[in-house]
Structures are given as C-alpha cells and as structure tokens.
Amino acid sequence: MDAIEVVLAMLLAVVASAFIVRVMPRAPLPLVQIGLGALIAAKSSHGVDLEPELFFLTFLPPLLFLDGWRIPKSGLLRDKGTILELALGLVVFTVVGAGFLIHWLIPAMPLPVAFALAAIVSPTDPVAVSAIAARAPIPKRLMHILEGESLLNDASGLVCFRFAVAAALTGHFSLGSAALTFLWLACGGLAAGIAITLLVTGIQRWLTARFGEPAGSPILVNLLLPFGAYLGAEHLHASGILAAVAAGVTMSYVELSGSALAATRIQRAAVWDTVQFALNGIMFVLLGEQLPDIFHGARASIAQGGHANPWWLAAYALAISAGLLVLRFCWVWASLRLSIFKQHMRGQPRLRIKPRLLLAMSLAGVRGTITLAGVLTLPLALPGGAPFPARDLTVFLASAVILISLLAASIVLPHLLKDMHFPHEPAEQQAEDKARREAATAAIIAVETAQVELMPRTADAQAWPQAAARVIALYRHRLHEADGDGENDSGSRAALRELADAEQALRLAALAAERDAIFRLARHDLLPDDVTRKLVREIDLVEARYR
Structure with missing residues (x-):
C-alpha cells in the first residue's frame, strides 16, 4: 500500500x-x-x-x-x-x-x-x-x-x-x-x-x-x-x-x-x-x-x-x-x-x-x-x-x-459494581427543574412582549393573540410539569412523566412519517433537492430536541 x-x-x-x-x-x-x-x-x-x-x-x-x-x-x-x-x-x-x-x-x-x-x-x-x-x-x-x-x-x-x-x-x-x-x-x-x-x-x-x-x-x-x-x-x-x-x-x-x-x-x-x-x-x-x-x-x-x-x-x-x-x-x-x-x-x-x-x-x-x-x-x-x-x-x-x-x-x-445501589442526586434534578421553570417563565414574558410589538405590523390582528395563546400554553404545560417537588405530588409527577414519554414517542413517530413523505416526493422528482434538504433539516432539528 x-x-x-x-x-x-x-x-x-x-x-x-x-x-x-x-x-x-x-x-x-x-x-x-x-x-x-x-x-x-x-x-x-x-x-x-x-x-x-x-x-x-x-x-x-x-x-x-x-x-x-x-x-x-x-x-x-x-x-x-x-x-x-x-x-x-x-x-x-x-x-x-x-x-x-x-x-x-x-x-x-x-x-x-x-x-x-x-x-x-x-x-x-x-x-x-x-x-x-x-x-x-x-x-x-x-x-x-x-x-x-x-x-x-x-x-x-x-x-x-x-x-x-x-x-x-x-x-x-x-x-x-x-x-x-x-x-x-x-x-x-x-x-x-x-x-x-x-x-x-x-x-x-x-x-x-x-x-x-x-x-x-x-x-x-x-x-x-x-x-x-x-x-x-x-x-x-x-x-x-x-x-x-x-x-x-x-x-x-x-x-x-x-x-x-x-x-x-x-x-x-x-x-x-x-x-x-x-x-x-x-x-x-x-x-x-x-x-x-x-x-x-x-x-x-x-x-x-x-x-x-x-x-x-x-x-x-x-x-x-x-x-x-x-x-x-x-x-x-x-x-x-x-x-x-x-x-x-x-x-x-x-x-x-x-x-x-x-x-x-x-x-x-x-x-x-x-x-x-x-x-x-x-x-x-x-x-x-x-x-x-x-x-x-x-x-x-x-x-x-x-x-x-x-x-x-x-x-x-x-x-x-454489579448490584451496588447508589443514592440519587436530588440537587442536580432540583437545579434542572428550577432552570426549566425560569426558562419557561422568561419565554412566556417574551411571547407577551413580542405579541404587543409585532401585532401592529400585520393586517390580521387576530392571528397574533391566537399564536401567542398556543405558544404560552406550551410553556405553561412545561411549568406545570416542572412543579411539585414534595412527596405528596409524586403520583402527579409520575403521571406527567408518563404523559411526556407518550408525547415524545408520538412526536418521533410523526416526525419519521414526515421525513419519509418528503423523501418519497424527492425520489419521484416531485420536490427540488434544495427544498428537500431544507425540510429534512427542519425535521432533524425538531427530532434532536425530542431525543
């Protein structure tokens, strides 16, 4: 060689x-x-x-x-x-x-x-x-x-x-x-x-x-x-x-x-x-x-x-x-x-x-x-x-x-190390939950501010409150998911975790179907290459967030 x-x-x-x-x-x-x-x-x-x-x-x-x-x-x-x-x-x-x-x-x-x-x-x-x-x-x-x-x-x-x-x-x-x-x-x-x-x-x-x-x-x-x-x-x-x-x-x-x-x-x-x-x-x-x-x-x-x-x-x-x-x-x-x-x-x-x-x-x-x-x-x-x-x-x-x-x-x-049990580190989980709460709160404030600033620039004034309500609902769901640190709330937190897992699985299945449909269109020359790459990249970024 x-x-x-x-x-x-x-x-x-x-x-x-x-x-x-x-x-x-x-x-x-x-x-x-x-x-x-x-x-x-x-x-x-x-x-x-x-x-x-x-x-x-x-x-x-x-x-x-x-x-x-x-x-x-x-x-x-x-x-x-x-x-x-x-x-x-x-x-x-x-x-x-x-x-x-x-x-x-x-x-x-x-x-x-x-x-x-x-x-x-x-x-x-x-x-x-x-x-x-x-x-x-x-x-x-x-x-x-x-x-x-x-x-x-x-x-x-x-x-x-x-x-x-x-x-x-x-x-x-x-x-x-x-x-x-x-x-x-x-x-x-x-x-x-x-x-x-x-x-x-x-x-x-x-x-x-x-x-x-x-x-x-x-x-x-x-x-x-x-x-x-x-x-x-x-x-x-x-x-x-x-x-x-x-x-x-x-x-x-x-x-x-x-x-x-x-x-x-x-x-x-x-x-x-x-x-x-x-x-x-x-x-x-x-x-x-x-x-x-x-x-x-x-x-x-x-x-x-x-x-x-x-x-x-x-x-x-x-x-x-x-x-x-x-x-x-x-x-x-x-x-x-x-x-x-x-x-x-x-x-x-x-x-x-x-x-x-x-x-x-x-x-x-x-x-x-x-x-x-x-x-x-x-x-x-x-x-x-x-x-x-x-x-x-x-x-x-x-x-x-x-x-x-x-x-x-x-x-x-x-x-x-087999069969050894190590205690969880609650401080790390608490820090993560706190960060999620503060990030979601900041996001809600930013959405409300942006709605007021951007709404006068468009003819359809009703579109902005509807869009803002949908985005704020998402972040309020995250706030609710991150709340409840006590033992009495452990059942609620477990249910929310199961709900989040189910939502993740469904979203990943939906994203895979989206990607397959786009690739199928591209294989039959029904979609330009640059548009294919753009759409697939958008799906990949969303999937990376859920994985």
Missing part, C-alpha cells in the same frame, strides 16, 4: 470498528481498533513513518481542548480538592514510584527514560472510562471526579514527560531549574490559552455583529483555536499542552454568552464529535499498525539486557500495570482517609469507605489516547545522532499498559 492508501484504510478501520462493537458490545472499542490496525500492518508493504512533533501537534491540542470544553464545571469546582489530589499529587507519586520500579525491573533502561515512561502512563482517559461506564453503574459524582482528574492529569503528566525526555536528551537534571521552568510553563501556558481564546472569540463576535455570520466560518475558527493556543504558547516557550486545556475551559465560559447561532451550535457539536471519534480511533488503529515493528524493537532492547525470551515483555508489562494499580490504590485510600479526618475535625458525620468502591476507583484509572499520543512523540535519536535509548521498549510497554488497563476495567468493573 502507498502512504495515502494506508491512511484511507485507517479511516475505514475506524468506521468499521464502530459497527463491530455494535455486533460485539462487550468488546472494548480501542481493542477492536488496535486489532484492525494490526490487520492493516499485515496487508501493507510498508508502515506509516511517524514524525513525533507533527504527530503531537496533530492529535493532542484538539483532544485536550475538547476535554477542557466539555468537562462538567460544577463537579470540577465541587470536588476540586479531591481532583487536585489525584491530578497533581497522584501524578508526582506515580512518576517517582513507578519510575524507580521500572528502572529496578529493567536496569538496561536509563533512569530518565524510566521516569518518562512512568510520566506518560500517569494520565487517565475519560473517554475509555465513559465507554466502560455504559456497562457499569458508576455514580455520577465519581464520573465527574474521574473526568476532572483526567483533564488536569493530562497536562501534569505530559509536562512531567517532557522534563524526563529533556533529562534523557541532555543527560542532566536540576530540581531548582525544573521548578522555575515548570512555573513559567504552567503560568505562561494557562495565560496564553485564556488570552488567545478571548481575543479570537472577541474578534469573531465583533465581525459577526458588523457583517453577519458566514456559513461554516465559526466552526472552522473553533477547530483552529486549539492549534492557535498551542502554537502561541510554544512560541513563548510556555506549555502548549496547558494552553490547549485552558483554551477549552475558557471556551466553555465564552459559550455562556449565547452569542453563537443555534444552527452553528448544532453543526459544531456534530463536527467536534466526528473529530473526537476520528482522532481517538486513528490513534489506536495507528498503534495496531505500528505494533509489529515496536514489538521487534522491544525484543531487541531486552535481548541486550540478557533476556532473549519475548515472554519477559509480558512479565514487565504486567508488573508495571500491577505497580500502577497498587500506587493508585494507596493514594486513593490515603486521600479518602484524609477527607474523612477533615470531616471529623469539622464535626461532620464520618463516612465509611466502601472497599468495592475504593477498588473501582483504582481500576477506573484507565490509560488511553493521551498516553498513546505522548509516548509516540519520543525522539527518534539523541542530539549526537545515536538512537534514543530503549525507545521501542518504552513505546511497547506504554501500549501494553493501555491494553491491560482497558481489559482489566472492562472485565472487572461491571462485576465489581
């Missing part, structure tokens, strides 16, 4: 993997994609040559930006203490503990390279955890903590990884110099990400207000924003990784202004979902495609240390994975004990640590795309031209840790 054919085959493999997991729902998506990548490697005459810096720039900024944008901010702020302990303290604890463990297991691997491997396997992957959570009853608050941890430990783990790689390249490391450098990397990266996002969105808003919004332009600007933040920070010798994360978090607050058009938001969400699915999928397919060469290189590395048997690779991978699990378990247990002690000191009731939930929290630290993208950016050679020490072995072990963590979580977590 030529290079372009290999790339197209990888994209097709990503598409095929989505259908394969539909047929085999118990198979983790990343493992299916790795297998398809290995199949491509078996059929292609030459593999894909990776340029580490280009690979890093292509894959990491958009994924980190999207993590920052979509992370639930309320959970992030509520559990900020626990999240920071996991995202910063656990990363440093993992880098030091696992780094010495890896160097002890594999003396042929230099200590800086061992620390680099430990740093790159420290970040967790929320996408993998979410996929597993679809089959395991992970409580929402725990998911929020895991998502917040993954957002911040992506940045902290990658920064530690770069320090370790720099030490391996230069041969020396100064803690004082590293502390000052880290301070500039963190502050400069965060400031660059925030400033660039505010500047770009401010200019975009001014241009839109003055000249209108060109179709597709806001989405393209949004796609380029993480790359701009990353490159801008790197130009200032700050952390592009933190800049991409900060840009995503800032974008989530910019969105609260509501300046983007509704159609733009819908299209942009679809584009970003596609980008996320494609980038995550391509990375795992690429891992499968590179795995045979990485395996041969890893065998050569351990052979130099006197272990010719390839089963040593499996032993190393299992030992490192077990070490990471033990380190995470110890840190999570200590963190929970500290939280309980703080509650006791404040006079609050002491909570009991559930062993199964503690083990689930440890197993949920699944490694994924960030680990894979980071380890593939290891330099190919030292400054003097010599090969980077144990590069293939490092890539192989990081890839093996990803596979083992995915398998362990996929197999053990659903059984571990």
Whole structure:
C-alpha cells in the first residue's frame, strides 16, 4: 500500500470498528481498533513513518481542548480538592514510584527514560472510562471526579514527560531549574490559552455583529483555536499542552454568552464529535499498525539486557500495570482517609469507605489516547545522532499498559459494581427543574412582549393573540410539569412523566412519517433537492430536541 492508501484504510478501520462493537458490545472499542490496525500492518508493504512533533501537534491540542470544553464545571469546582489530589499529587507519586520500579525491573533502561515512561502512563482517559461506564453503574459524582482528574492529569503528566525526555536528551537534571521552568510553563501556558481564546472569540463576535455570520466560518475558527493556543504558547516557550486545556475551559465560559447561532451550535457539536471519534480511533488503529515493528524493537532492547525470551515483555508489562494499580490504590485510600479526618475535625458525620468502591476507583484509572499520543512523540535519536535509548521498549510497554488497563476495567468493573445501589442526586434534578421553570417563565414574558410589538405590523390582528395563546400554553404545560417537588405530588409527577414519554414517542413517530413523505416526493422528482434538504433539516432539528 502507498502512504495515502494506508491512511484511507485507517479511516475505514475506524468506521468499521464502530459497527463491530455494535455486533460485539462487550468488546472494548480501542481493542477492536488496535486489532484492525494490526490487520492493516499485515496487508501493507510498508508502515506509516511517524514524525513525533507533527504527530503531537496533530492529535493532542484538539483532544485536550475538547476535554477542557466539555468537562462538567460544577463537579470540577465541587470536588476540586479531591481532583487536585489525584491530578497533581497522584501524578508526582506515580512518576517517582513507578519510575524507580521500572528502572529496578529493567536496569538496561536509563533512569530518565524510566521516569518518562512512568510520566506518560500517569494520565487517565475519560473517554475509555465513559465507554466502560455504559456497562457499569458508576455514580455520577465519581464520573465527574474521574473526568476532572483526567483533564488536569493530562497536562501534569505530559509536562512531567517532557522534563524526563529533556533529562534523557541532555543527560542532566536540576530540581531548582525544573521548578522555575515548570512555573513559567504552567503560568505562561494557562495565560496564553485564556488570552488567545478571548481575543479570537472577541474578534469573531465583533465581525459577526458588523457583517453577519458566514456559513461554516465559526466552526472552522473553533477547530483552529486549539492549534492557535498551542502554537502561541510554544512560541513563548510556555506549555502548549496547558494552553490547549485552558483554551477549552475558557471556551466553555465564552459559550455562556449565547452569542453563537443555534444552527452553528448544532453543526459544531456534530463536527467536534466526528473529530473526537476520528482522532481517538486513528490513534489506536495507528498503534495496531505500528505494533509489529515496536514489538521487534522491544525484543531487541531486552535481548541486550540478557533476556532473549519475548515472554519477559509480558512479565514487565504486567508488573508495571500491577505497580500502577497498587500506587493508585494507596493514594486513593490515603486521600479518602484524609477527607474523612477533615470531616471529623469539622464535626461532620464520618463516612465509611466502601472497599468495592475504593477498588473501582483504582481500576477506573484507565490509560488511553493521551498516553498513546505522548509516548509516540519520543525522539527518534539523541542530539549526537545515536538512537534514543530503549525507545521501542518504552513505546511497547506504554501500549501494553493501555491494553491491560482497558481489559482489566472492562472485565472487572461491571462485576465489581454489579448490584451496588447508589443514592440519587436530588440537587442536580432540583437545579434542572428550577432552570426549566425560569426558562419557561422568561419565554412566556417574551411571547407577551413580542405579541404587543409585532401585532401592529400585520393586517390580521387576530392571528397574533391566537399564536401567542398556543405558544404560552406550551410553556405553561412545561411549568406545570416542572412543579411539585414534595412527596405528596409524586403520583402527579409520575403521571406527567408518563404523559411526556407518550408525547415524545408520538412526536418521533410523526416526525419519521414526515421525513419519509418528503423523501418519497424527492425520489419521484416531485420536490427540488434544495427544498428537500431544507425540510429534512427542519425535521432533524425538531427530532434532536425530542431525543
């Protein structure tokens, strides 16, 4: 295969993997994609040559930006203490503990390279955890903590990884110099990400207000924003990784202004979902495609240390994975004990640590795309031209840790959390009900105001009161549906929920019939293509609201 054919085959493999997991729902998506990548490697005459810096720039900024944008901010702020302990303290604890463990297991691997491997396997992957959570009853608050941890430990783990790689390249490391450098990397990266996002969105808003919004332009600007933040920070010798994360978090607050058009938001969400699915999928397919060469290189590395048997690779991978699990378990247990002690000191009731939930929290630290993208950016050679020490072995072990963590979580977590009952979070439901009530009230006031303003402009004055009555009736129904928080009203609320479910099913059936009728007219050349697309899009938007 030529290079372009290999790339197209990888994209097709990503598409095929989505259908394969539909047929085999118990198979983790990343493992299916790795297998398809290995199949491509078996059929292609030459593999894909990776340029580490280009690979890093292509894959990491958009994924980190999207993590920052979509992370639930309320959970992030509520559990900020626990999240920071996991995202910063656990990363440093993992880098030091696992780094010495890896160097002890594999003396042929230099200590800086061992620390680099430990740093790159420290970040967790929320996408993998979410996929597993679809089959395991992970409580929402725990998911929020895991998502917040993954957002911040992506940045902290990658920064530690770069320090370790720099030490391996230069041969020396100064803690004082590293502390000052880290301070500039963190502050400069965060400031660059925030400033660039505010500047770009401010200019975009001014241009839109003055000249209108060109179709597709806001989405393209949004796609380029993480790359701009990353490159801008790197130009200032700050952390592009933190800049991409900060840009995503800032974008989530910019969105609260509501300046983007509704159609733009819908299209942009679809584009970003596609980008996320494609980038995550391509990375795992690429891992499968590179795995045979990485395996041969890893065998050569351990052979130099006197272990010719390839089963040593499996032993190393299992030992490192077990070490990471033990380190995470110890840190999570200590963190929970500290939280309980703080509650006791404040006079609050002491909570009991559930062993199964503690083990689930440890197993949920699944490694994924960030680990894979980071380890593939290891330099190919030292400054003097010599090969980077144990590069293939490092890539192989990081890839093996990803596979083992995915398998362990996929197999053990659903059984571990089976039959566990978690309390509902009434505060979240109350906040949603309150938002619905206030939105419906504001809508009724807006309809009444608009009726008075627009009615004199038309000849038929009766049309506006009738239309306003129909719209207001809809919102009053929503107000009635959102009312009644007490226990005495639970029967009424259940009836209203059943009514809403029935209405949703009927509306979806009606919309499907509308769409089929329009397509039937178009197939018989009774409707122009542009009118067909317009009507189908209107139906799709309404259906998206009900789904």
